[in-house]
Amino acid sequence: MAEITIDGRNLEVADGLTSLVAAEKAGISIPHFCYHPALAPEGTCRMCVVDIEGAAKPEPSCSTVIRDGMKIETRSPRVVEARRNVLEFLLADHPIDCPICDKAGECRLQDYYRDYGFFSSDFHEQKKRRSKILKIGERLILDRERCILCTRCVRFLRDVTKTGEMGVFERGDNSEIGVADGVPVATAYSGNLVDLCPVGAITDAAFRFRTRTWFLDPKPSICPFCARGCRVDVDVHPGFARYPETGGILRVRPRPDATPAGPWICDVGRYAWIEIESRRARRIVWNKGAAEAVLSGDKVFSILGAKIRALSESGRTDRLTLVLHSGLTNEEWADVKAFRDGFNPRPKIRLADPPDDGGDDFLRTAERMPNRRGAAEAGCDLQPLDPGELREDTDILFVFAGIWGDIGDLERRLEVWRTIRTKALVSPVLTASDPLFDFVFPCAIPYEKSGSYIGFDGRRREFTAVRPAPEEAESEGEILRSLLAACGLGARTPGGS
Amino acid sequence: MKNAAIILWALIKGSLITARHFFTNLWFHFLRLIGIKKYRPGAVTIQYPEQTKPLPSRYRAAHRLTKRPDGKPRCVACLLCATVCPSECIIVEATEDPDPEVQKHASRFEIDLARCCFCGFCVEACPEDAIRMDTGRIDLAARSRADLVWDIDQLSRGRS
């Protein structure tokens, strides 16, 4: 332990911390551009300078390790003047692009100019022109004029993903960030560069010009695209007043405590919602031959309930099969169990998860579903689905498709298909196999649910809905409860959804 | 009784004032009619659709989207006007502009003039001088609410 004084406050901090971290632990924030808690300090921006007693000039706090008895001033006139000068130099070439910059509103340069700036610049030279819309990755756009050369992006690619696509080229005034030999950033974690960039130099093509950051309402959730269970913020636009269609999910970002490895998420977790949102199913559909009828939920549930009741009266509810996936929350698994136990003999419950891929050696796990452990613990003695077993064995089939609407190779087994009298699909998105089913229910995506997952590490992660589901869509658990109630064999049981 | 006399006198005095206005105005109406003293009207009112009162130069009338020298709208869809608008009557959607110097322009820019309170905050907030309230248009009646939602073309047309 070391005893230090920051801004007149005596603190006792652990040895080996930098003075910036020590100050932050004491609740004193020091402005910085190049320092990032998950990256090694670089000390290039000089914004974090502080006065240290005994030092001849202000020292960068991000790379100054504390010593016992150190006295630090973070707001002395000399420090403020130094920061002002740093800002003046950074802004000497920085364009006043704020009206068209996606970073505006969460830009450190804007924040610090408000805190330390408000100067009239001594630079009267023409600002240097550089390339403004440079595509450096599938969804990354680099604006070199805005870049302040903090090298966070370079360090991330070098130290975290270890792919090293980017670097600083040229020297002195001509220094520029760029990709080597024009090879774009291809890592599966490229989206993190956008979050890392303290200014608007690297922006996200998927988010480009969609809205301004201050309209967004960040809602915490858990990424549902693999078993890692990264903590994310889902940025929801509430929509302009009286134009609700202008709202929606606009961005998914890692939270500062996203993973133990750092505030990173993979590009699947960051961008998968775009395709899912564009394919969302919003209406309950009843396929009658070629015709497609649109019915209210109550009506469809009463039709299906009557069919199940007919099975139940002849004691053949084992000919009812539920095909599920392990993307359901633990609370929904409780609903599944209640549904299964509501019948005698019990209906068959089968699990049809997409096959594991290799994952990668950083964040992505091999299993594609977020809650396989939760499913296993639910006590529904799940068995993987073998499509062949459905032949001549099932009268009513419920398929709960995963978030992508995939139902495995079920749809290709037509000889099985024809033997099943009633088929229903529950899917958050429209799929090519929709016409094969008699009933198609829309359901909520994981961001629209509240509940918990048990991730790859066996830890339980709870989350709440970032927004309500579309009007006719319900979560899988609610659908099961409605169905059970429609059968007249069990009341709706309270439970999480 | 004295009170009644005072009241009666006040009543007479009041009607003398209105009668004086009646006769002087009638006299000037008459002079104007026969062609003398045209500069002194008999009434202070304005015959509105034919005569209009010159608006003060800073009067906040209907909005106008200004244009660049090449004719494109100045607006870069920064949404500051929509942010500051207290009556939430502005909706802007942005899109990519082919010109890399411009990058961003509004694909949709609507002002619901039925909601607008003409506070002028949008003009104050605009960093590009892209919106002004200098059209001088104050005759903003319409037969339906939808007619009062001006889109980007109507707003760009300006003085019309």
Add this chain to the structure above:
Amino acid sequence: MSETLVLLIKIVVVLAWFLVLALLLTWVERKQSAVMQDRIGANRARIFGLRMFGLFQPFADAIKMIFKEDFVPPFADKVLHTLAPFVSFFFVAVAVTTIPFGPTVRIGGTAIDLQVYDGSAGLLFLLAMLSLGVYGILLSGWSSRNRWGLIGGMRGAAQLISYEVGLGLSLVGLIMVYPSLRLSEIVAHQGALFLGFLPRWGVFLQPLGFLVFFITAIAETKRVPFDLPEGESEIIGFYAEYGGLKWGLFMLTDFMEIIVVAALATTLFFGGWQMPWLGPDGLNWPWGGHWKMASWVVVCLQIVSFQVKVAFFCWLQILIRWTYPRIRYDQLMDLGWKLLVPLGLLNILGTGLIMSLK
């Protein structure tokens, strides 16, 4: 035969005069109020590009009212609801028949009174007709089956009946001075001179009587300082459930009442058709000159004199209507019962005293 014909012609002419003047008054009211308030007033109605200072406005109003829906509220008493405006209109129209427009003229040997009905109790008849007008108000308020309408009608009835007391009392002194109830005789009495140079007009003999008469008469027209029965801008009144032509009839009745009050004030207090110092053979100046005139010139001058006086009183009433604010209901009742009625009684007493002393 010829007497009936003459009577018919007289009725038609007087009614035409009455209605045209009432129609004109709607324009005058708009224009006069505008000029008083430094405005221009209705000037948009035009025929073939001709605006004529908005003189066509009454026609535009009439067309508008004709084409409005003739609406009777479903809960109203349909017969009475329709009858009420006609009752108002009828009694005012009948009242005007007693007004003498000019002296008796001789055309081809027949003497024709320029007056439709010269009853021996003409003044009483006139007062009776004006009093019956209250039925129109009460009926309209009652038959609308609307609480506010009914309350407005009750307010109107209370006001009119209260002020009829003052109105009647103010005229008693006059009847004492000109000992007749026949309006033609009252006018004839006012042709003489008083104190040698003043015409013997009622206003000079009965100044207090005139004051009381004029205030009560204005209150009888239910117009602005006393417009509590209706009070369009704030309080809902007896014709709240009326629209279109029936409402127009109420408005027309209003203007006709102005004319009746003006004609009555002229006839009773300002010499009627008498012109000062004008005798049947010409002008007799009080200082002793004499201008001889043909008798038809004299008659014309006298008829014009009557019209001018009526026009002045119409103007004065409109001036009053656009000058004063409405009084409160308690003030209205105070004024009527505590000031005008005692003043009328005082006037009778004083007149009697002076007459007995003479």
